[in-house]
Amino acid sequence: MSNGKIYLVGFGPGAQEHMSFRARAAIAEADVVIGYSTYIKLVQDLLDGKEVIRKGMTEELDRCTEAYDRARQGRIVALISSGDIGVYGMAGPTYEVLLQSGWHPGDGIEVEAVPGTTALSACAALVGAPLTHDFCSISLSDLLTPWPVIARRLDAAARADFVIALYNPKSGRRTQQIVEAQRILLRHRAPDTPVAVVKSAYRKKQSIQMTRLAQMADCEIGMLTTVLVGNSNTFMQDGLMITPRGYANKYDGVTGETLAGEQAGRSLSHGLDGWKMSVRERLLRGESSEAIARHFDLPVIEIESVRNEESKDV
Ligand SMILES: C[S@@+](CC[C@H](N)C(=O)[O-])C[C@H]1O[C@@H](n2cnc3c(N)ncnc32)[C@H](O)[C@@H]1O
Secondary structure, three states, rough: OOOOEEEEEEOOOOOOHHHHHHHHHHHHHEEEEEOOOOEEEEEOHHOOOEEEEEEEOOOOHHHHHHHHHHHHHHEEEEEEEEEEEOOOOOOHHHHHHHHHHOOOOOOOEEEEEOOOOHHHHHHHHHEEEEEEOOOOOEEEEOOOOOOOHHHHHHHHHHHHEEEEEOOOOOOOOOOOHHHHHHHHHHHOOOOOEEEEEEEEEOOOEEEEEEEEHHHHHOOOOOEEEEEEEEOOOOOEOOOOOEEEOHHHOOOOOOOOOOOOOOOOOOOOOOOHHHHHHHHHHHHHHOOOHHHHHHHHHHOHHHHHHHHHHHHHHH
């Protein structure tokens, strides 16, 4: 019997044209396609002549076990998921089930993960360019993650001024998590921070609401919604949500000329080396580490490490 194979396929946000060639080829090659029933519907036209195993929302581990069982029978299996299967998807549980069952890479059954466009990229593309600077994603689902973990991450991400993509923001039963998230984010972000609420991106019922953080929780939000919360520089103009890349820190917006003290192709004057120099100057002026730390909104230990570097160099 020939060895089976498991493809872990992320087919993107939903529309056929956003599915990768590799995802399409993997589904075409598979004898067996396993997925949540809604996902199976989205790739229906690729399923002729295949064994199709539809599973419900709560049967995730069953999907992994079925995939492994079929692969052990020598079948080619495509386990499918929307977006990227490695982002809040089935890739993790499948590897966990396989490893717990004694499987090892190179053992006979090959596993290939096929990346897809995840919801945050799909939603961002529909509203402008909100993710052009540092961002993070946080799932508001407390089905498998304790709320204090989620709350701590929301607080840290908001404090660190990340653009934040909220996955799984709300469901029929989980209605208060988005309200709590809004309250936590408002501790560190202005009420008029731009927010995009994107539902069913690249699917038939796609809808987009552009709003502000203070109104975020009042929007229509459901299971298929991703919420993008801007950072302190994100702006909304002509219906677009844009997070500046940072060119204004170095170049004049009108003339395009490099600003005084900056150099094209080099770190900013307040990049790592420049920042350390300015910390040393402040220390030499007699400022305390605590005051410098407060000025830069950094832990005191960061200032102390510059001080220690200096004393090592002497
Ligand atoms: C279990 S996660 C799966 C994420 C998926 N693996 C991905 O990479 O996009 C489900 C969440 O993804 C987001 N999502 C998935 N598809 C979406 C779409 N087409 N439009 C907006 N959000 C979507 C929603 O936040 C939803 O609650």
